[in-house]
Amino acid sequence: MLYSFLLALLAFVLFLVARAVYFSRRIAVEPIDNPLPVNVLDAAHRLGKVIQFKTISQQRVADIDGDEFRNMHSWLEDTFPLVHQKLEKEVINEFSLLYKWGGEKSKKKPIMLTCHLDVVPVEPGTEDDWEYPPFDGKVTDEHIYGRGTMDVQSGVMAILEAVEHLLERGFEPDRTIYLGFGHDEEIDGEFGASEISRILESRGVELEYLLDEGLPVVDELIEGIKSPVALVAVAEKGFLSVELTVESEGGHSSVPQGKTAIAILSEAISRLENNPMPAKFDGLIKSTLTSLCAVVPYSLRLFVANLWLFKGAIKRVLSNIPTTNATLRTTTATTIFESGMKDNLIPTVAKSVVNFRIHPNDSVDSVLKHVKRTIENDKVQIRALNGYIDPSSVSDMKSDSFRQLRISIRQIFPNVCVSPTLMTGATDARHYTNLTSNIYRFSPLRAAHDDIDRVHGTNERISIENYGEMIQFYAQVIQNSAGSGD
Ligand SMILES: [Zn+2]
Missing domain, CATH: 3.30.70.360 (Alpha-Beta Plaits)
Structure with a gap:
């Protein structure tokens, strides 16, 4: 009797371990072998230049300095000549930009990449705490400093750099690609993203997917984790x-x-x-945890791979940590x-x-x-x-677009673990839910713990190396989604 009990216990433990091994498998993705020939230092100086336009979102719309946006628009036109020759550009509500690139005859649904042109103000009294003035766009040996280097002029510029370099190479997308840059994301996006979205809907546009700014590649998500985690928000609170x-x-x-x-x-x-x-232990949090299985410390792997057994205990632990609690309820x-x-x-x-x-x-x-x-x-x-x-719906994590996005991320950031998650803040993405149910919020920014406070804070900066990765990432997204082939 005891013997058969021990045997059953052993079989049960083996079953749990087998699940942990199974969920820890990771599909290998080869890094790209033909990156765009971008001179990253030149690109860094262009980013430094765009930081100098004070496109600050003020709570009162009347306080916004329109000239800063208009000057930025014409500077972009001079800086990215091919983009402005080959793409159709529209200025929406004076300050937002919408670009349409090719694919007229394609039967494939368009895709859309979005970011925003505006930045938050610098908190009065903190100006002197900056290592370099926030609107100088100083490029040092390692970093580009300034308001917007993380949130999110680096995104706008990396997208435009990628498109300009792809055009130089003669790339033609096999589906339409929209680029949407709102001007008031930091004050709700009512006149920017919302209007861009309304215009596209009135033209009958239905997107395959939309990629907006979002969560970064986090260096050490939890203590002891083996690799950085790329957090892709598939829903927004x-x-x-x-x-x-x-x-x-x-x-x-x-x-x-x-x-x-x-x-x-x-x-x-x-x-x-x-x-x-009440906290919800739903499909999304399960997907988040399962995706982390391969990189969490061994001590946690058995629990994460066997949520059916340990979900009550895990829910209690996560509810006690403010950041994870916010994703549960x-x-x-x-x-x-x-x-x-x-x-x-x-x-x-x-x-x-x-x-x-x-x-x-x-x-x-x-x-x-x-x-x-x-x-x-x-x-x-x-x-x-x-x-x-209302909260957004949860985008499909089994869609082709999500699979492709996961591949694009791992091609540029080879060692990261891609993890779908919930965005607890708000972005412009919420204005685009009428165009597609596949909305992904991800920024190809590497963020160590002390970097998180720089967003909307003091000494906002990005490393030149990471900025190069951002450009390659958007180029990869475009080629994987709109390159000839599938
Ligand atoms: Zn932002």
């Missing part, structure tokens, strides 16, 4: 801010009458924060609380705003229902603020 208002009697603080507005509102907020929407964050003005006066009104980032398995509606159910108090008025948006 939604956004909802809910205003909570409580009105009460008020009066003098020496004679309080029951609970104050502040107390009622505090209780409501505390209930919301203590009862977040709709998050709740109280961002505004306003009430009271004098220490001896009970206020008649207390107001608060709670911000939700909505997981693709939830919706604006389901979050609002959750808020009402959780607060369960008629004295709290609940109102959704304008600007809410």
Whole structure:
């Protein structure tokens, strides 16, 4: 009896190990043998030059300096002559750019590459913390410094460099390629990407896929991981801010009458924060974990390969880490609380705003229902603020386009592990969901831990070597998707 039990146990352990070995297999991808002949140093100086245009997105549209965008447009025209001879260019809403490249007779659906021309301002008071002024575009021996070198003029420029060099080589795409560069991504993309998308839809354009800026190639995603991870976001969270208002009697603080507005509102907020929407261990997080199986430390591999057995434990661990928790559930964050003005006066009104980032398995509606159910108090008025948006759908991870993207990434970054994941922030990609259900958000940027803070922060920079990889990456994406052949 004991013998057969041990045998069964052994068989079970072998089964778990076999799964770990199976999921750790990686398909070998040969690095490319004919990279574009790009002089990376010259390209770095061109990137440095584009950084000097202060295409800053301001909260008030009236504060945007249109001349900076117009000057950038004409500089791009001079810098990429073939792009501007061979592609059709349209200026959308004065400052955004849309290019169309070839493929008129092709039966294949077009593809689209997108990034944005605008950058965030430099936080006042931090200018002197920069090693080089943020709009000088300084090129050092190793890096290009400046606002936009990561987010994301490097993307715009790398795409244009790739196209210019492919044109020099005589490359003709066998399907239409659109390039879309919005001008207001940092302030929601309402006039840029949104308008580009509306125009393409009105022309009946349906895309095979769209590749937008997104997550980077992360050096050490978790401690002990064996190789960098290229995070490709196949979905994007939604956004909802809910205003909570409580009105009460008020009066003098020496004679309080029951609970104050502040107390009622505090209780409501505390209930919301203590009862977040449940974590979802869905197909996407499973795909993320499975894709990492080959590179996570051996100690974790057995667990990751056998999610059917360990998913409860893994869910608990991931829920306790803020970054992974945000990929598992709709998050709740109280961002505004306003009430009271004098220490001896009970206020008649207390107001608060709670911000939700909505997981693709939830919706604006389901979050609002959750808020009402959780607060369960008629004295709290609940109102959704304008600007809410449902989460995106999850793009197909088994599509040809995703497979091709995975290959393009591994051809340029041979040792990386490509991992599909969820984008917790927002990009212009959300404006293009009417054109295709295959939307991928990825930036071919290498990012070590201390680089993440440089995005929208101080000393934003990219290495010259990585910038060269970016150019080769976009060239590879274009050739793999629109080269003659399949
Ligand atoms: Zn960006």
